[in-house]
Structure formats: C-alpha cells, structure tokens
Amino acid sequence: MYLCRQWRPHLSSNGLPDTLLELSQLAKPTSYADQPISDCDPETIALIPQTKFAIFILSTFGEGDSSNNTGSFWEQILKSQDISLSNLHYVAFGLSNSNYKYYNRVTDVVDEALEKFGARLLMLVGKADDADGATEEDFMAWKDDLFSIFRKDLRLEEREVAHEPTLSAVEDGSLEPVDLYHGKLVHTRDNAKVIAPCSSIKALTIQNSRELFSSSSRNCIHMELDLNDQLELHHKTGDHLAVWPTNPDIEVERLLRILGLGEIFPSPSNRPILPLRSRYPTPDTLFRYHLEICGPISRGSILSLAQFAPNPSVKTYLTALSRDNRLLEISIGGDPSTTWYKLPLSYLIKILLRTQPRYSISSSSVLSPRPSSITALDSTSPLPNAPTYLIHSLTTSYLLVLSQSLIASGPQPHPHGLTYHLTGPSNAPEGGKLFAHIRKSKFKLPTLASCPLIMVAASTGLAPFRAFITKHFIYHAEIEEMERALDGRLRIVTAFSRINRAKKVYVQDRVQEMDAEALRLLSEGAKFYICGHASMAREVRKRQEVKEWGEGVKRRAKWQEDISG
DSSP, X not given: OEEESOXXXXXXXXTOOOEEEEEXXXXXXXXXXXXXXXXXXXXXXXXXXXXXXXXXXXXXXXXXXXOGGGHHHHHHHHHOOSOOOTXXXXXXXXXXXXXXXXXXXXXXXXXXXXXXXXXXXXSOOEEEEGGGTOHHXXXXXXXXXXXXXXXXXXXXXXXXXXXXXXXXXXOOTTOOGGGSOOSOOOOOSSOHXXXXXXXXXXXXXXXXXXXXXXXXXXXXXXXXXXXXXXXXXXXXXXXXXXXXXXXXXXXXXXXXXXXXXXXXXXXXXXXXXXXXXXXXXXXXXXXXXXXXXXXXXXXXXXXXXGGGOSSHHXXXXXXXXXOOTTHXXXXXXXXXXXXXXXXXXXXXXXXXXXXXXXXXXXSOTTTOSSEEEEEEEEEEEXXXXXXXXXXXXXXXXXXXXXXXXXXXTOOOOOTTOOOOOTTOGGGTTTTTEEEEEEEOXXXXXXXXXXXXXXXXXXXXXXXXXXXXXXXXXXXXXXXXHHHHHTTTSOOOOOOOSXXXXXXXXXXXXXXXXXHHHHHHHHHTTOEEEEEEEHHHHHHHHHSHHHHHHHHHHHHTTOXXXXXXX
C-alpha cells in the first residue's frame, strides 16, 4: 500500500484497473491507502478495522466479465463460505455499459457477497454508464455524495488541490535536428495489449475517393487506399484500417489564441515553410495531431480548470458551468484581449485524451489485397444549449475535406467551411496521403465457405459486410448486382429510419420479422454477425426471440460483434 494526497482517476470502463481504496477516519484529510484489488482476498479485507472503510472501484466487461486484475478476488469471494466481514464498512462504484446485457454485473455480485458476509454498505452503490459517454459525469455525481459523507460523518475538511505538473517544457539549444521529433506518428507504449494486433503507422496514398450520398447534414464517403508502397502491411477480410485524424484549423487556432499562443505559434498557412524548426513539436503540433481538443469536457475538468482562471469572475463562472466544447472561449465572453495565460501546457496534456484512430475495412482481402477501402459517414449536429454551434465528426470531416481536395476539377470546400492542415506533421502525408495502420480483428468469416451467414448492421456498420460478400444500402448498385449474380444465395433486407415516412423502420425490427428464418439458418450451422453502434446491437439482443437462442449461439462461437459506442 502507498499513501496519496488526492484521488482523481481518469475513469474508463475499457481499461481502468480495479482498485480497493482504504480510507481512515484517523488519517489526515484526503490521505488513503490505494492498492490493486489483485493484491486482496476476502481474508485480508476482513482485517480492515472499523476505524477505516473500503472503497471498491470495479469494471464489468463484455458478457459480465471482470477485469484481469480482479479475477483472483472475484473467484475467491464467490467460493467463500464461512468468512465474516462484520467489521468492514464500504462503498462501491461500478464501471460498465448498458448497451451490454450484464450491465455492472461484477459490481452487483461483489456488493451482494460483501453484504452476505456481514459488511455494511455506507451509501448506494454508484454506477457509471459508458453507453452515452457519461462515465465521468456519473462518477462526479457519486463522488459528490461520497464527499458529503466525508464532511458530515467523518468531519473531514475539503480543500482545493493545486495542480502538480508531471512534465515541463524546457528550451535546450544544444540539440541537433537529428535529436528532435519530426512529426512521425507512432504507437504509444502505455498498453502493450492494445498495440499488439496493430501494424506500424504509415502514410498511405489515396488511390480513389467518391461520395456515395450527401444531404444537408450527412456525407458518406468511399475511399480506397493504396498499400503497394507499404509492403509490410497486410490485412484479412474483417480487419480494421485505423485512420489517424487531424483536428480542424478553426479549433486549433481558437485554442492557441485563447491560451495566448497565437502569435508565438501561427497557423500552418502563415508559418514559414523553409525553417526546419517549424516542424518541431510545438503546442500547435500537439493540438493539431496528438490531442482530442474537440471532445466534451467533464464537470471534474471544468472545476479543476478554475484554479487557472485569468480573473475572479471567470473562476466564479466555471464553478457553476456544465459541459460545452467552447468552454475556455465562453468563460471569457469571447473577449480577444483576455487569454488563459495561467493555464500550463502540461495540464492540458494531462486532461485531454490522446487522438484515437477509427475505421473498418470495407473491401475483400481476396479480391482487393493491396487497394484497401473504407466507408465513412460525416455528420453534424447542433450543440443542445447553443444550436447555432455545430458539432462535427472528427475523423470523417477530415476525410471529407481530404477527399474533396483530390477532385480533378478542383478542390471543393467542406459544407460548413472546415479546413485542415492536410500535409500533416513534417509534411509526411502531403500529396493525397493520410496516416493509418492495420489492426487485426477477430471479426472473421467462417473457415467453411458453405457456412450460411446472418449479417445485421446499421448505416456504415455494413462496411465490413461489403468485404464479406466480396465486393448500407449506400452500395445499392453493387449489392443489387451481386444479389442477382448469386441467384438466391444472397438476400438483402433493408430498413430505413431516415426516409420521410409515417413509421421509422430499424434493423432490429427486421430481425424480429425474420426470426423464424434466422432460427432455421442457425440450426443449419449459420454464423450471426452484428456491426454498427452498440445501441443497435443492444436492441437486436433484447428481442425475445434472439434471447432464446443468442446465448447458445455465443457459447458455440457462432455470434460475432464489431460494435462501437
């Protein structure tokens, strides 16, 4: 165990190691012992005295599974019979996603076991739901209730904790160009398990790009990437081609200006091209290529930003503010003369997520092994509290601008005027290229070509199924031709929820209508595939007909999912 001054984890139901916190009434305020739950068992927890209480942070994955480091504790507490935990006082918080059947199962089972052995729960179990990206907010609400217990029952005193930088930026004139970072994208080494199935990141040439359809708020793009220059890259049908996006110029320049760095680090269009130093990792480079500056900001981050406010009125405003993508600008009323000069770069690097790649391959590795294609849907939606401000898809808006820059008759502007630094860091992807890597997937076709397939998808979730049938009704001409060519061996069933009609029809409705045929195919050995948003997959699973055979199908490894959200 080790003592810490403050507990402020970045919570994620996809990767946070489960934790047992032991907080003492007799210790100094905000001091506690923190240890991985893998170091605990029911016998050691029984030794925690009544003068302390335990805080359990537990994750539930997939089909109700515990995280890797919870496995041993999980097994022991389920097998224990005659242990007494009557001295134990505890609180618990669970991380999960309600799009999956066994929502927060690990937390519920541990809570029931602790209660069965006589432990006393001090407050309602908190639960975070990542289905709507509410993990941080759910945790903050639960933490507020927990801190109320600290203040009222334990008589602890709450205080503002000052930011302690974990890194600093220093100027070193002794370095040569060869010593410096020139913008090449590489995988981080934080999680070896995540990068194990990934190839190295390469600049891939765009061989062909076209729009499949467009509307006032949506543009769908088909883009083919040439792998011939990167012979070490290989993919199989069902793998992912992960595209690394770039943040839009307007957001990068806005952030630089608000931080008072606009004159120091001008935008790429105004930056000298010849000096090599313009390619160094400046704040401009960090904000443009490496950090997610367009995402939502949690309430906890807003409150912690208050300590860097440029004046008292802004600090007061932040303490009562909820979420908004334009937080820093709104808090100063858009005043160009006011900047967040107190906000250290090290703090932004700490609270902002690293840029994440996206996308699945929509071409067959058999018929199209070197030109690999992706299908992307660019959409915009208004900010709920400020409808004139539009939220743009990060990667797909970048892909749309990149696609339109390659039009033979001349570049076309983004529908909402977004622009990007398309030549990328160090000009590596200039000339119609983008950074991407291949990520191996378990979403694969059966070995036997004679095995029937049931494929369920929504929108561009059908991209890998286009690869499956070797060649979304977005590809309707191709798929209709293939349906005719296969002479009854391929049947396309469509569901339209965005066409102007009295009743919206979703893919889960079609699944229910065809449950008898699906059951027949499954009984004949078919495999069941779902691709698209997790909420759609959840609705498919919820159908009573699916529930009855779904569990058996999964146990026999005949059910596969490639879902997001």
